[in-house]
Amino acid sequence: MPLPLPPLRIGSIAIDFPVVQAALSGYSDWAMRVMARRMGAPYTLCEVLLDKFVVQVTRGKKADRFLRVSDEEHPVGAQLMGARAEDFGPAAQRLVEVGFDVIDINFGCPVKKVLGRCRGGFLLSTPDVALEIVSRVREAVPPHVPVTVKMRRGLDDSEQSREKFFTIFDGAFERGVAAITVHGRTVEQRYVGKSRWEFLQEVKRHAGTRTVLGSGDLFTAQACLDMIHETAVDGVTAARGAIGNPWIFGHARALAAGQPLPPPPTMHEQRQAIAEHYRLAESLYGAENVGRIMRKFGIKYSHWHPQGLCVRDAFVRVNNTDEWRQVLDQWYAEDGPGVWPVVEQDVTVECG
Numbered sequence: 467m468p469l470p471l472p473p474l475r476i477g478s479i480a481i482d483f484p485v486v487q488a489a490l491s492g493y494s495d496w497a498m499r500v501m502a503r504r505m506g507a508p509y510t511l512c513e514v515l516l517d518k519f520v521v522q523v524t525r526g527k528k529a530d531r532f533l534r535v536s537d538e539e540h541p542v543g544a545q546l547m548g549a550r551a552e553d554f555g556p557a558a559q560r561l562v563e564v565g566f567d568v569i570d571i572n573f574g575c576p577v578k579k580v581l582g583r584c585r586g587g588f589l590l591s592t593p594d595v596a597l598e599i600v601s602r603v604r605e606a607v608p609p610h611v612p613v614t615v616k617m618r619r620g621l622d623d624s625e626q627s628r629e630k631f632f633t634i635f636d637g638a639f640e641r642g643v644a645a646i647t648v649h650g651r652t653v654e655q656r657y658v659g660k661s662r663w664e665f666l667q668e669v670k671r672h673a674g675t676r677t678v679l680g681s682g683d684l685f686t687a688q689a690c691l692d693m694i695h696e697t698a699v700d701g702v703t704a705a706r707g708a709i710g711n712p713w714i715f716g717h718a719r720a721l722a723a724g725q726p727l728p729p730p731p732t733m734h735e736q737r738q739a740i741a742e743h744y745r746l747a748e749s750l751y752g753a754e755n756v757g758r759i760m761r762k763f764g765i766k767y768s769h770w771h772p773q774g775l776c777v778r779d780a781f782v783r784v785n786n787t788d789e790w791r792q793v794l795d796q797w798y799a800e801d802g803p804g805v806w807p808v809v810e811q812d813v814t815v816e817c818g
Contacts, residue, residue, distance in 0.1 A: 476612045487715070509543070558603045573634065666678075
């Protein structure tokens, strides 16, 4: 029998289960977050937002697209990224005003264009700037709003990078952050090679009672629980493993309760989830744009289908709502058992 998992706490916010959805650039929009919540995720994070964009975009389609928060989402976090400390405070205030419950600071994005603009993972090389950003955000938002940080284990595996990691890690907690999420890869690795869970174990031992979440190589519900048990982190953030897989959270809850792993969703369960995800996305993007935007999700959902390659190709060709419905009518009309997706660890996202 597995040991029961304690609930997660991020500052003033109680979260009933320690497997949450990570921020994923280009993916964890309002529609994906709502699907995850309905399927068992106790907490989600929006895709990373640039500080200047948040301040400048005050209304209209873009504001609704990136800043939409609905009642069923709470608690929900917003992830901020930028280069200059003075730009973070006003952006954090705006995100609280529109309804986000937690402000998360991205010090982990490994994308070259982000690093070249001194954002994301680049800030792991400049502890003074990183910690000034933390201070500015913590001072800008009300005391009851938790501030958290996302980090990778360093720019690379040098001793200097390691020292800077712990300088930022300890300094951020000293400046009032409620939790830190640590990805077990370096910025240099991007998504290549395995995430070092042993480093997460070391970080949690170093942190003591301070809240640490783990990230990296969480493609199944079992992996989420394994990371918690092997590293003693307080929670984990499912990132790429949650794309087209909102079931990961319910599956993790079942395993944590000592129940057998539920079977893969049936054809009709898949159809229902895909159709609802599409409906939510259509309300966000509009009928003229949603077909193109949802392709990347359809591709991932297709991995649950016994004829996944054919279904994938069908989703790739979708351009509008009628064509989307045709795919569902052709490939999901008859009910039957689904299949477990082959774990694909080379899926890349812009930031996560």
